[in-house]
């Protein structure tokens with residue numbers, strides 16, 4: 001085909017923060033950027049069961065910005081639907097994706113099984129979106145790429161993966177197509193992160209896709225959260241309660257470990273049992289050693305930090321610990337309480353008003369996390385309603401996401417005026433706030449695309 005137009009299909013993360021998927025179709029090449037799962041609102045989750053409105057078997061390659069579920073969680077479905085091309089990402093991104101996909105498949109298998117046993121699913125029999133076998137069929141398509149280098153990923157298509165400080169291995173992606181520079185921000189990290197380096201910034205963008213998770217919102221620096229956490233731990237432990245921290249298991253959980261360890265070392269918090277409960281937890285230390293260039297932690301710090309934690313991987317241990325009511329600190333997944341071990345703890349501990357639930361990451365619309373933050377007094381765990389009486393606290397400065405100012409600054413090195421700017425990965429208000437901010441700062445017009453729309457690039 002000699003048609004010079006490039007079509008962009010918005011297949012996810014439009015008006016929401018989950019389901020990231022953008023298909024770039026040049027006519028003879030089809031490249032999918034990210035392949036995330038929809039999470040949160042039921043109407044969104046149901047979209048995971050729909051066949052995307054493109055021919056999956058025709059997609060030539062998938063490029064991943066980072067390993068989070070909302071950017072990689074759909075991959076096994078894509079392979080099931082006939083995708084057979086390479087899946088590119090940095091090595092830590094692919095390692096994290098592997099861990100997350102296996103965990104996701106296990107959780108889905110368990111939930112389907114439990115739903116069938118207890119009969120609470122509307123589908124009968126309840127089925128997982130994908131299982132461990134589907135994940136196993138997906139991994140062979142993974143192809144690790146080095147960061148900061150232009151790579152010929154397909155004929156006539158060059159891509160570069162650039163450090164963006166969101167999680168281990170996270171990058172933004174630059175794509176050169178027919179003389180135009182496409183830039184996909186991925187999720188942008190913080191400028192001053194305790195664990196990661198500041199994001200690199202693009203110098204050129206003809207077509208820019210920018211995330212807007214925290215558009216219109218401002219975070220404090222991470223270090224400023226430390227006294228807040230110190231106070232919260234002390235208050236909770238002094239009244240005989242425990243502190244529960246739902247967290248993405250990879251990287252944010254390690255940041256929380258680092259913070260609790262530092263506070264403990266400085267004798268600022270009492271010596272109580274600290275638990276990192278995650279089936280992925282055991283792999284994490286190893287991952288940190290292997291990804292030395294991607295974060296600020298020295299190997300010995302990593303070891304010392306871990307020595308203060310009970311790292312739980314077996315489900316049996318979780319079931320024992322969740323009925324232990326001694327004051328403690330528990331870090332467990334999932335970050336937005338959409339699943340994971342934290343639910344097992346909340347089922348038995350949520351009724352105790354001395355306990356504290358601390359949110360340290362973004363809570364998307366429709367998730368249990370968002371509902372509790374908004375004041376819900378009960379939560380649904382495995383089909384059962386459980387009364388909820390814990391204190392709920394949110395500390396925003398610990399998010400792995402850039403705030404409004406950092407998003408605007410991230411575009412500050414772009415020398416040309418982009419032809420098109422698409423604001424993605426944000427709820428309506430945040431996307432609109434960023435749109436306004438871009439106009440005010442740079443005078444650039446930006447668009448907020450809708451799900452399943454196609455935009456033509458001249």
Ligand SMILES: [Zn+2]
Pocket residue numbers: 066068071166187
């Ligand atoms: Zn992310």
